[in-house]
Amino acid sequence: MASSAPKYDVFQAIADPTRRRLLQLLVEQEMPVTVISGHFPISRTAVSKHLRILAEAGLVQERKVGRETRYRMQPEPLRELKQWLAYYEQFWDNKLAALAHYIEHQDSEGMVDRVPKIVKQERETKGK
Amino acid sequence: MASSAPKYDVFQAIADPTRRRLLQLLVEQEMPVTVISGHFPISRTAVSKHLRILAEAGLVQERKVGRETRYRMQPEPLRELKQWLAYYEQFWDNKLAALAHYIEHQDSEGMVDRVPKIVKQERETKGK
DNA sequence: ATATTACGACACCATTTGGTTTCGTGTCAA
DNA sequence: TTGACACGAAACCAAATGGTGTCGTAATAT
Known part of the structure; x- marks a missing residue:
């Protein structure tokens, strides 16, 4: 709103x-x-x-x-895209930095239902 | 192929x-x-x-x-999106770093027709 | 005052999209 | 072998999408 x-x-x-x-x-x-x-x-x-x-x-x-x-x-709305991307970035490099950046910027906007907050799928998700 | x-x-x-x-x-x-x-x-x-x-x-x-x-x-194709985004990133902050990163990575892929290589649009509306 | 320009609002149309159900075929289990 | 399962292919459908042309109106130009 x-x-x-x-x-x-x-x-x-x-x-x-x-x-x-x-x-x-x-x-x-x-x-x-x-x-x-x-x-x-x-x-x-x-x-x-x-x-x-x-x-x-x-x-x-x-x-x-x-x-x-x-x-x-007006480029601002692209931030949402960027955040969405940031979540997946950790998977194409082993770049820990990407993950760090992702976590750091998690709640900037109202992205709640778009990108999971590093959420476990109901699957097992045992340790890596 | x-x-x-x-x-x-x-x-x-x-x-x-x-x-x-x-x-x-x-x-x-x-x-x-x-x-x-x-x-x-x-x-x-x-x-x-x-x-x-x-x-x-x-x-x-x-x-x-x-x-x-x-x-x-398979996250790799998202690289294309990231590059597209990188071009616009310079416009939402004054982040010079974004521009630098954009330029540095310009020809990584076959993106030629997707994002302009910092091209000047024809200027016509002069002043205000 | 009249004509022209800029542009949104409509009404309309063809194609694409996201969904369905049904069917056929290959794979595994009894 | 017989049956159940996993899945793609096909036929079909409603709604959304990307496009068109026409019209009305407000702003500008003559």
Whole structure:
């Protein structure tokens, strides 16, 4: 219920290649819809819909300027992704540092149901 | 044709919450399909289809043992995600370290068309 | 005042997606 | 051998997704 309630899913938002290219385009610059859609082979309306999905995921911010709406990327929600990744990082290297970092940053955000807090599956989980 | 030809998309593979839970379940243990599907409210066949998608993305590995097929997570393909993320990390902190890390690891994989090599978008909206 | 531009809201459409049930086949157990 | 089990394949379905074109309205330009 905090102000930044991401009602759409970050994982889903970045699943689409067009949306990833949108982020890439808007990461450094704010741009109005028409200009943005000039960079894509699809219609302005289609771009608009992608932008709305990204906005709902918190990945872009919109700002009205006169008759245009300018969009810009907002990278913060990617933190959630990073945390999710951090959990798995320990498994592809033997990097203890990764695990340490993971533990250290566990409760930064509302990630509770997304990534397990190093939880035992109900399986045996005897010592390693 | 290298053994790790990810013909499915990692971004898309992890977009689905069920598939993320599958990864979480299989990250430390190999399991046969029936056991896996016992952890989910959906049918075994549905689970099987998710597993195939994950397998095509290289995120799980299958191994036949007698009449059962055992699956286990393989985290390597997440490297691609990590690299994608690394590019954006520089934008949410002023962390120069992030940028440094990004540059340093730029050509590790075949990511060329996915993340730009610090490219200048055409600038047009000048000033404010 | 009138025309043009920017853009969201709709209505619509084809394809993909996540799910189901049924069936066939290979493997193990009695 | 006969039966039960594990599982993928296939056929099918509803809903979501990514796309289109048209329209209305607010802001700007002539």
